[in-house]
Amino acid sequence: MKSQDHHYAVIFASTLLPQSDEGAAYEKMAHAMAKLAATMPGYLGHVSARDAQGFGITVSYWKSEEAILNWKHHVDHTVARDQGRERWYADYKVEITRIERAYQWKRDEE
Amino acid sequence: MKSQDHHYAVIFASTLLPQSDEGAAYEKMAHAMAKLAATMPGYLGHVSARDAQGFGITVSYWKSEEAILNWKHHVDHTVARDQGRERWYADYKVEITRIERAYQWKRDEE
Numbered sequence: 001m002k003s004q005d006h007h008y009a010v011i012f013a014s015t016l017l018p019q020s021d022e023g024a025a026y027e028k029m030a031h032a033m034a035k036l037a038a039t040m041p042g043y044l045g046h047v048s049a050r051d052a053q054g055f056g057i058t059v060s061y062w063k064s065e066e067a068i069l070n071w072k073h074h075v076d077h078t079v080a081r082d083q084g085r086e087r088w089y090a091d092y093k094v095e096i097t098r099i100e101r102a103y104q105w106k107r108d109e110e
Numbered sequence: 111m112k113s114q115d116h117h118y119a120v121i122f123a124s125t126l127l128p129q130s131d132e133g134a135a136y137e138k139m140a141h142a143m144a145k146l147a148a149t150m151p152g153y154l155g156h157v158s159a160r161d162a163q164g165f166g167i168t169v170s171y172w173k174s175e176e177a178i179l180n181w182k183h184h185v186d187h188t189v190a191r192d193q194g195r196e197r198w199y200a201d202y203k204v205e206i207t208r209i210e211r212a213y214q215w216k217r218d219e220e
Contacts, residue, residue, distance in 0.1 A: 049166050
């Protein structure tokens with residue numbers, strides 16, 4: 001995927017509650033949502049990192065704001081969000097952004 | 111900081127080389143850069159998460175594209191970037207984005 005195909009990036013930053021027995025259930029939901037998102041029209045990919053303290057950032061890439069709204073309102077996503085608020089999240093923040101420019105660097109394999 | 115103050119977000123996603131003896135040196139550099147960025151005009155904050163596999167995402171927030179360019183070209187930042195390429199990064203990607211809208215959720219403290 002070339003960077004110029006990235007029209008919009010959605011930044012999702014979240015803190016999980018310190019309930020380690022819920023970790024597997026959360027991971028299962030997150031994995032299911034990532035799989036589902038990948039089937040949505042206009043989905044371009046995502047990256048995700050969560051640290052040992054339970055703070056994580058996921059960035060998903062979309063072709064249009066319409067695609068982002070479709071994903072936001074998908075019924076399974078809505079159910080997962082409600083469950084997340086009840087069981088897993090201490091807080092989260094969502095930012096819908098438009099990518100103005102991008103560049104990347106990769107180590108040469110010698 | 112209110113979300114409407116976030117005009118631009120810079121997404122920095124990087125993978126560290128698997129050199130655990132370099133971890134402390136990398137952390138020291140990253141900490142110094144975060145401190146320096148906070149002194150730059152137009153800086154609004156940042157969040158960061160890195161997982162156990164060495165993949166990390168940092169999002170920094172800026173008032174303007176000019177502020178982002180000033181930071182990009184700061185001499186100490188340039189030195190750190192060169193050092194990062196030599197010693198720590200397997201790859202990285204930078205995306206300069208404009209925040210279109212944002213919302214957040216926080217658990218009620220009862």
